[in-house]
Structures are given as structure tokens and as C-alpha cells.
Amino acid sequence: HVRSKLCSSVFRCGLFKNKVAIVSGGGTGIGKAIATELLYLGCKVVIASRNAKKLEAGAEEIRTWLRANNHDSELHIIPCNIRKEEEVQNLISTTVKNHGQLDFLVNNGGGQFLSPAKDIQLKGWNAVIETNLTGTFLMCREAYNQWMKDHGGAIVNIIADMWKGFPMLSHTGAARAGVDNLTKSLSLEWVHSGVRVNSVAPGVVYSETAAANYKDKNVFELAKPLLPYHRLGTVEEISSAVCFLLSPGARFITGETVRIDGGASNYSCHTLQIPGGGTATGEAVTAVPRVFAWARGVIPGGG
Ligand code: ADE
Numbered sequence: 001h002v003r004s005k006l007c008s009s010v011f012r013c014g015l016f017k018n019k020v021a022i023v024s025g026g027g028t029g030i031g032k033a034i035a036t037e038l039l040y041l042g043c044k045v046v047i048a049s050r051n052a053k054k055l056e057a058g059a060e061e062i063r064t065w066l067r068a069n070n071h072d073s074e075l076h077i078i079p080c081n082i083r084k085e086e087e088v089q090n091l092i093s094t095t096v097k098n099h100g101q102l103d104f105l106v107n108n109g110g111g112q113f114l115s116p117a118k119d120i121q122l123k124g125w126n127a128v129i130e131t132n133l134t135g136t137f138l139m140c141r142e143a144y145n146q147w148m149k150d151h152g153g154a155i156v157n158i159i160a161d162m163w164k165g166f167p168m169l170s171h172t173g174a175a176r177a178g179v180d181n182l183t184k185s186l187s188l189e190w191v192h193s194g195v196r197v198n199s200v201a202p203g204v205v206y207s208e209t210a211a212a213n214y215k216d217k218n219v220f221e222l223a224k225p226l227l228p229y230h231r232l233g234t235v236e237e238i239s240s241a242v243c244f245l246l247s248p249g250a251r252f253i254t255g256e257t258v259r260i261d262g263g264a265s266n267y268s269c270h271t272l273q274i275p276g277g278g279t280a281t282g283e284a285v286t287a288v289p290r291v292f293a294w295a296r297g298v299i300p301g302g303g
Pocket residue numbers: 024025048049050051080081082083109110111131135
């Protein structure tokens with residue numbers, strides 16, 4: 001097959017033939033890349049998202065690409081707000097009814113907004129927790145109860161680089177850390193059903209959707225020199241790891257979280273600026289430590 005801009009894959013064609021996947025948040029960004037690579041590998045894919053318009057637009061883009069590259073994999077869309085129990089139940093039951101099976105679930109749908117914790121209202125906090133943590137739980141539970149408990153399957157949850165806390169994104173940091181732990185619990189509870197549950201933790205990844213969400217383009221530009229590779233991750237670098245975790249090549253991997261961040265989480269800084277300069281004793285600060293400038297010089301980066 002011709003490799004083109006929207007998708008290329010290191011995996012063999014037909015790897016996921018006769019498989020059915022649901023990808024939440026599959027119309028944009030990382031989710032769209034995952035859906036596209038699964039389709040490229042022969043999988044039937046249902047993309048689900050709250051925003052039907054974005055879902056339609058994403059699906060159209062993927063379908064155009066599939067046609068241009070002579071792929072006949074089936075792509076379907078089902079609008080679903082993952083915060084709503086009945087909508088999640090409907091997404092899973094409709095998929096099983098229409099396609100007769102559900103082999104893979106990729107929980108990529110999520111959302112957050114930049115804010116210091118002190119300014120987050122309860123409504124905003126709850127929305128982020130309900131989408132990223134509770135929504136993922138509901139999707140896993142329904143996929144398991146309605147299909148995977150009797151037939152096996154593989155689940156991949158997309159989380160975040162929140163290992164050292166997530167300043168300015170505390171709500172989603174707490175939710176994603178929750179999903180990391182949920183991944184481990186479910187992986188053990190469901191081992192006997194042949195269901196593997198893993199997570200992928202992207203570092204700073206550029207997508208048009210993420211850029212639009214954060215408005216401030218500086219978030220990405222400022223991050224670059226602080227990352228070991230001096231560049232952002234790409235959506236394709238996330239999707240290939242997801243495909244690996246769903247594949248038989250990962251058949252002995254469960255309860256694992258794979259960090260795809262070019263080494264960033266082992267490095268010594270956050271990429272988002274915090275109000276700095278306080279002291280543990282409360283004394284006035286005379287010299288503000290240049291944490292970011294210091295971190296930049298530690299390793300020869302940009303390989
Ligand atoms: N993507 C962002 N928020 C979502 C939600 N509540 N449901 C599904 N996909 C989403």
C-alpha cells in the first residue's frame with residue numbers, strides 16, 4: 001500500500017482483519033491517528049465522541065484517505081457522551097449488535113483546560129473527572145460486561161505525563177493518575193477472561209485539536225527546548241504503541257502503562273510554568289532559581 005501523510009504503519013497489513021474496535025475521541029488528534037492505523041491494518045472501527053460534527057468531519061477525512069489508498073476497512077461513527085451511563089451502554093450494545101463482536105477498546109476521549117487549581121470551579125473539576133476518569137471506567141465496564149468477559153479482548157487507555165504532578169492541569173492529572181491505577185485493577189480482575197488492560201501515557205504531543213484547545217501556541221513552543229529530543233511527539237508515535245498493545249505481540253502484557261514521551265518524564269522539569277520562587281521556610285526569596293534554564297543544560301538533547 002502507498003504510504004501517505006495520514007497514516008503509515010510498521011505493522012503488517014491485515015494484522016487486525018476481522019477485528020472490531022471502538023476508539024473514543026476518534027474524530028480528532030491522537031484518536032483519529034489510532035482509528036486510521038487500525039483501519040490501515042484491516043480493523044473495523046467505530047469512532048465515538050460527544051461532538052457529532054467533529055466526528056463526522058474526522059470520519060470524512062479518514063474515509064477519503066481510505067478510498068485514495070484502496071482500503072476497504074469499515075469505519076462507523078456513533079455519537080456518545082462518555083459521561084452518560086446510558087449513552088455508553090448504547091455505544092457498546094449497538095457496536096456488538098451491528099458487528100457481532102468487540103475485540104478492542106481504546107479510551108482516548110477526554111478533555112481539560114489550563115487553570116491554576118485555586119481557580120478551578122467545582123463544575124469544571126467534576127466535568128474533567130467525569131470525562132477522563134468516570135467515562136473511562138464506564139466504557140471499560142460496559143465493554144467487559146456486554147462482550148469481553150465471555151470473549152476476551154484488549155483495552156488501551158490513553159492517559160498523560162502526570163508522573164510528577166500536573167501543575168496547571170491538576171484536575172486531569174488526578175483523573176489520569178486514577179486511570180493508571182484503574183488499569184492495574186481491571187487488568188488483574190479480568191485476566192481470567194482473557195482481557196488485557198494497558199495504558200499509554202503520551203508526553204507533549206502536537207495535534208491541531210490540542211493546539212486549538214490550549215489557544216496559546218507558546219505552550220508547545222516553550223516545551224520544545226525542555227524535552228530531551230527538543231521536539232514534540234507526533235500522533236503517529238502514540239498510535240503505533242496502541243496498535244502494538246492491542247496486537248498478539250503484547251499477549252503477555254497487561255496492567256502496564258507505556259510512556260511515550262521521548263524520555264521527558266525521566267528528565268528533571270515540567271514544561272508548564274508555575275509561579276515559582278517560594279521557600280520552604282516562608283522567607284523572602286532574593287534570587288529566583290532558573291529551573292528551566294538549568295534543566296536545559298543537563299544533557300545534550302535534540303538527538
Ligand atoms: N471527548 C471529550 N469529551 C468527551 C465526552 N464527554 N464524551 C466523549 N468524547 C469526549
